[in-house]
Amino acid sequence: MDVADRVASVRERITAAASRAGRDPASVRLVAVTKGVEAAAIREVIAAGVRDLGENRVPEAVRKREELPKGLTWHMVGHVQSNKASRVAAVFDVVHSIDSASIAAHLGARRDPERDPIAGLLEVDLTGIAQRTGTRADGIEDVVRSAAGVVGMHLVGLMTIAPQGGPERARECFATLRALRDRAATATGWPLPELSMGMSDDYEVAVEEGATLVRVGRAIFAGAD
Ligand SMILES: *Cc1c(COP(=O)(O)O)cnc(C)c1O
Numbered sequence: 001m002d003v004a005d006r007v008a009s010v011r012e013r014i015t016a017a018a019s020r021a022g023r024d025p026a027s028v029r030l031v032a033v034t035k036g037v038e039a040a041a042i043r044e045v046i047a048a049g050v051r052d053l054g055e056n057r058v059p060e061a062v063r064k065r066e067e068l069p070k071g072l073t074w075h076m077v078g079h080v081q082s083n084k085a086s087r088v089a090a091v092f093d094v095v096h097s098i099d100s101a102s103i104a105a106h107l108g109a110r111r112d113p114e115r116d117p118i119a120g121l122l123e124v125d126l127t128g129i130a131q132r133t134g135t136r137a138d139g140i141e142d143v144v145r146s147a148a149g150v151v152g153m154h155l156v157g158l159m160t161i162a163p164q165g166g167p168e169r170a171r172e173c174f175a176t177l178r179a180l181r182d183r184a185a186t187a188t189g190w191p192l193p194e195l196s197m198g199m200s201d202d203y204e205v206a207v208e209e210g211a212t213l214v215r216v217g218r219a220i221f222a223g224a225d
Contacts, residue, residue, distance in 0.1 A: 003044035006220045007032075010203070014214065017207035028207055031075050033199075033217035035060065039067045041221060046072070054096075054215050058087045065091060077215055079133050086110040089152070094119045096159040096196045096215070099133050101146035104153055111152030118152065121159040121196050121213075124180065126173050134160070137180055144188045157181065157194025157212070162202050170202035174209035 001009070010030060018025040032045045033054035042053065046069065053068075055061040056078025065074065076092040079099070085106035088095060098104050098120045111118055122143055125134030135143055140158070147155040160177045162170035174197045185192045198206025200219035207214065 003041055003220060004048045007045055007048040007050060010216055010219055013204050014207055017204040021208045021210075023207070023210075027212055029213050031077075031196075031213055031215045032220055033077060033215050034064070034221070035078075035217065037217075037221045039064060042068060045220060052094075052213075054217075055092075058084055058091060061091050062087075075213075075215075080107070082106050089118060092118065094121070095153075096121045096213070097123045097133070098143075098147070098153075098155075099123045099135055101143045104143065104147040104150050104155065108150035108152035113152065117154040119156045119194075120147065120153045121157050121194060122147070122155065123159045123161075124177060126160055126176055127163040129163070132161075137176075140180055140184045141187050144184050144190050144192070148188065148190045155190065155192070157192045157196065158184075159196035159213075161199070162197070162206075167202045167205045170198075171205040171209060174198070174202075174206050174211065178210045 014028050015025040018028055029052055031052040031054045032050045034042050035056045052073045054075040054077045074092045075094040076088055077096045080088050080097055080103050089107050089110040095118055107118055123134040125132045158177055158181050162173045181192050194212045195210050196213040197211045198214040200216055203214040203216055
C-alpha cells in the first residue's frame with residue numbers, strides 16, 4: 001500500500017467507527033502526524049486531501065512549513081517548554097499539548113495579535129506515570145478557568161495519550177477524558193467541544209468514544225521513508 005491507500009483506509013475506518021457510535025464522520029478531523037517524515041511523503045497525504053499536519057519539534061516544523069504549500073493547518077503535539085513558547089506561537093495553528101495555565105498564558109502572550117488566536121487543547125495525563133507530561137484530572141478546572149482569560153489562545157478542548165495495553169484499555173481512558181470534559185465544561189461554563197484522542201493503535205475506539213481530532217502517524221507513514 002502506498003501513502004494514499006493508507007490515508008483512504010484510515011478514513012474508511014474512521015467513518016465505520018463513527019457510524020458504529022451514531023456520529024457524523026465529518027465531526028472527526030484526521031491529523032497526519034508527520035514527525036520524522038520527509039516532505040515527499042507528506043506531499044502524498046496532501047494530495048490525498050489531508051490538510052492537518054502534526055509535528056512535535058519546532059525546527060522540523062519550521063523547515064517543513066517552508067517546503068510545503070500554504071493553507072495547511074499545523075498542529076503541535078509535542079511538549080511545549082516555556083522558553084520555546086514564542087516559536088511555537090509563530091509556527092503552529094493548533095497546540096494539543098498545553099499542560100499548565102502558565103504555558104497557556106505564555107503562548108497567548110506571544111501570539112501575533114494580527115493572527116487568529118491559537119486553538120489550544122489542555123493535555124491531561126490519566127496514566128499517573130511519573131515521566132508523563134499533562135495536567136492531572138483534578139487540575140483541569142483550574143487550568144480551564146485561568147486559560148479562559150488568555151488573549152491570543154482560545155482553549156477548545158482536551159487531549160490525552162492512552163496508556164499502553166491495547167485498544168480496550170485505551171477506551172477506558174478516552175471515555176474518562178470525555179466525562180472529565182463534560183464535567184469541566186459544565187463547572188466552568190467554558191465550552192470544550194474538541195477531544196484530541198487516538199493514535200495509530202487506538203484511533204477507532206477513540207472515535208467511538210467521541211474523539212473530534214485523531215493524531216495518526218505510523219498507520220499512514222510506516223515504511224514510507
Ligand atoms: C507521534 C505521536 C502521535 C502519532 O503516533 P502514531 O502511533 O505514529 O500514530 C500522536 N500523538 C502524539 C502526541 C505523538 O507524539
